[in-house]
Amino acid sequence: MHSFEYKNGSLYCEDVDLQKVAEEFGTPTYVYSAETLRNNYTRLDQALAELDHGIEYAVKANSNLSVLKLLADLGSGFDIVSAGELKRVIAAGGDAGKCTFAGVGKTRAEIEYAIEQGIYCFNAESEAEVAFIDKVAGDLGKKAPVAIRVNPNVDAKTHKYISTGKSENKFGVDFEYIEDAYDRASKLENITLRGLQMHIGSQLTDVKPFIEAAEKVAPLAAKLKELYGIEFFSIGGGVGIVYSPALASGSQDWWDSHTEEARPLTPEKYADGVIPFLKDLGLKILVEPGRYIAGNAGVMLTECLYEKKGSAKTFKVVDAGMNDLIRPALYEGHHEILPVAEPTKETPHITMDVVGPICETGDFFCQNRDLPDFAEGEFVALLSSGAYGFVMASNYNTRGLPAEVLIDGTSTKVIRPRQTVDDILATEIASL
Numbered sequence: 001m002h003s004f005e006y007k008n009g010s011l012y013c014e015d016v017d018l019q020k021v022a023e024e025f026g027t028p029t030y031v032y033s034a035e036t037l038r039n040n041y042t043r044l045d046q047a048l049a050e051l052d053h054g055i056e057y058a059v060k061a062n063s064n065l066s067v068l069k070l071l072a073d074l075g076s077g078f079d080i081v082s083a084g085e086l087k088r089v090i091a092a093g094g095d096a097g098k099c100t101f102a103g104v105g106k107t108r109a110e111i112e113y114a115i116e117q118g119i120y121c122f123n124a125e126s127e128a129e130v131a132f133i134d135k136v137a138g139d140l141g142k143k144a145p146v147a148i149r150v151n152p153n154v155d156a157k158t159h160k161y162i163s164t165g166k167s168e169n170k171f172g173v174d175f176e177y178i179e180d181a182y183d184r185a186s187k188l189e190n191i192t193l194r195g196l197q198m199h200i201g202s203q204l205t206d207v208k209p210f211i212e213a214a215e216k217v218a219p220l221a222a223k224l225k226e227l228y229g230i231e232f233f234s235i236g237g238g239v240g241i242v243y244s245p246a247l248a249s250g251s252q253d254w255w256d257s258h259t260e261e262a263r264p265l266t267p268e269k270y271a272d273g274v275i276p277f278l279k280d281l282g283l284k285i286l287v288e289p290g291r292y293i294a295g296n297a298g299v300m301l302t303e304c305l306y307e308k309k310g311s312a313k314t315f316k317v318v319d320a321g322m323n324d325l326i327r328p329a330l331y332e333g334h335h336e337i338l339p340v341a342e343p344t345k346e347t348p349h350i351t352m353d354v355v356g357p358i359c360e361t362g363d364f365f366c367q368n369r370d371l372p373d374f375a376e377g378e379f380v381a382l383l384s385s386g387a388y389g390f391v392m393a394s395n396y397n398t399r400g401l402p403a404e405v406l407i408d409g410t411s412t413k414v415i416r417p418r419q420t421v422d423d424i425l426a427t428e429i430a431s432l
């Protein structure tokens, strides 16, 4: 049973027909399945049951307040990368005391705010940052909880823009310097060393790099526990999802490739791979999944505006652009594209580029892809858009932001109304 599937000749999310959603709320619109969000969270939680563990959902993947609230209600903690994300968690009813704060460039204002809100831990990414947190905490007359992110120099074998655990990446403190960094940090007066953190990259579809990193860093975690009494080891996020049938073993059929069994990396495979290195540490193990929780829980709906048959190609121009979903333009990310009205056996397949209205050649959702034909005025869904979709949308070309809708069984709720061009202009007009 999938939360997104064809029923009665139309693509549904849970019990709701996406044709009706597109007609009622317009396009482009992001649609999320509450059931998939819950299932993904629960499944990972259960896979890690053998460990004393906590899930710190990576807010950056999808930060809509209703999504955060749903996860907070399940008991999730949150991995944040800005004061803005912390404000979101608090506004959604999440617990600041269950937040970890990552990121290489935290400002004084952000550090002050996070200390005042009582976050669980700063995950510091450099010695300079540790020293600065110590200073800011001292100025406030408080002690700040700190973990240092170790860069284990492990190749995550993912897209180079989202690999974070190699020495040439900007993240964390090099493995060979980390013990000295802890030694120096332990002498600072206004911080408490609470944990150790790592995160080797995003969209990993093979468990081996996770195993390599856990095996390399677990002895360090044990040593830091002995020396400084740290209480947690966060192994970061990064569990990948299936975007392309080519990634799935076996079948080329999209739905089959998205069955849990066909996932290249299941939560169980992930857990089985890393647990042996973590279970005897006597530390709380944190994970920071973003894409795994939200990615397959969302689609973006868009309408076909025009068809253009060029001498070289057929273009379908849709009303969403790279400003609405930037992953194909930025990482050549693959999103499956399905017509909302279910194609029949008679529907011809044609090779097409699906492109947006933005004045950039890179503004495409697919190139030279064989897809069931669809006509002007028809809606299509870009699948697996629940993570790093809406959150990366921009106003480029002075376009408003898409609406976001949450479906839960038969209920449909707009969780963020469309941002109009008038909304964008209002603040600038007021500043004229």
Ligand SMILES: Cc1ncc(COP(=O)(O)O)c(C=O)c1O
Pocket: 058, 061, 079, 102, 103, 164, 199, 201, 202, 203, 236, 237, 238, 239, 288, 289, 290, 291, 292
């Ligand atoms: C520190 C940290 N934790 C967690 C994540 C979440 O990654 P993912 O969405 O791949 O699980 C990221 C993003 O890559 C990150 O930088």
Ligand SMILES: N[C@@H](CCCC[NH3+])C(=O)O
Pocket: 060, 162, 202, 203, 327, 331, 387, 388
């Ligand atoms: N935005 C990226 C993931 C970045 C992960 C955050 N560190 C993507 O869409 O794949």
